[in-house]
Amino acid sequence: AQRVTQPEKLLSVFKGAPVELKCNYSYSGSPELFWYVQYSRQRLQLLLRHISRESIKGFTADLNKGETSFHLKKPFAQEEDSAMYYCALSVGAQKLVFGQGTRLTINP
Amino acid sequence: DVKVTQSSRYLVKRTGEKVFLECVQDMDHENMFWYRQDPGLGLRLIYFSYDVKMKEKGDIPEGYSVSREKKERFSLILESASTNQTSMYLCASEPGLDPLEQYFGPGTRLTVT
Numbered sequence: 001a002q003r004v005t006q007p008e009k010l011l012s013v014f015k016g017a018p019v020e021l022k023c024n025y026s027y028s029g030s031p032e033l034f035w036y037v038q039y040s041r042q043r044l045q046l047l048l049r050h051i052s053r054e055s056i057k058g059f060t061a062d063l064n065k066g067e068t069s070f071h072l073k074k075p076f077a078q079e080e081d082s083a084m085y086y087c088a089l090s091v092g093a094q095k096l097v098f099g100q101g102t103r104l105t106i107n108p
Numbered sequence: 109d110v111k112v113t114q115s116s117r118y119l120v121k122r123t124g125e126k127v128f129l130e131c132v133q134d135m136d137h138e139n140m141f142w143y144r145q146d147p148g149l150g151l152r153l154i155y156f157s158y159d160v161k162m163k164e165k166g167d168i169p170e171g172y173s174v175s176r177e178k179k180e181r182f183s184l185i186l187e188s189a190s191t192n193q194t195s196m197y198l199c200a201s202e203p204g205l206d207p208l209e210q211y212f213g214p215g216t217r218l219t220v221t
Contacts, residue, residue, distance in 0.1 A: 043213060043214050046209045095153065098143075
């Protein structure tokens with residue numbers, strides 16, 4: 001079955017602390033994974049994709065096929081990182097399966 | 109910039125009404141999608157379309173239908189609205205080529221009373 005699990009509905013960290021948003025997936029094919037972000041009163045938008053292996057706004061995510069994970073990390077959280085984060089898995093034919101989402105709050 | 113627009117930000121309808129949600133994209137994208145977004149459930153795919161007059165069921169199509177008469181426009185139809193269809197509805201478009209990136213509209217918050 002194709003599934004994306006984000007175990008934390010809410011995550012709260014202090015400014016300057018490291019952040020890790022967890023994402024695990026279940027997929028029999030070769031996975032393509034994404035992180036989407038929704039800031040307050042803004043539309044959902046792509047943050048990063050694993051195939052690009054890039055850092056966006058200080059965030060990185062590494063695909064670990066052994067652990068079937070794609071955790072999102074940032075070494076030093078900033079207040080503007082507060083948002084809703086969704087992990088997504090491409091399951092072919094341009095379809096995405098999304099996780100349940102994690103609301104990240106950065107405390108000053 | 110890709111622009112995806114949705115006809116309404118907020119909509120209140122009565123149980124049993126027929127509801128139309130409209131989505132328009134201006135980048136000649138091949139693929140369009142309708143999701144509903146619910147707290148704790150994330151985004152769930154209702155329907156998607158690869159081309160004009162083409163549609164495919166997503167994960168939760170029951171109670172919904174769609175129409176794509178023109179490439180830029182994708183409509184979601186609730187034939188007979190029910191209270192369990194109260195939700196945030198998101199439309200997205202995607203060019204159909206790599207890289208795979210979906211572009212989302214601002215959302216329509218539908219309340220069915």
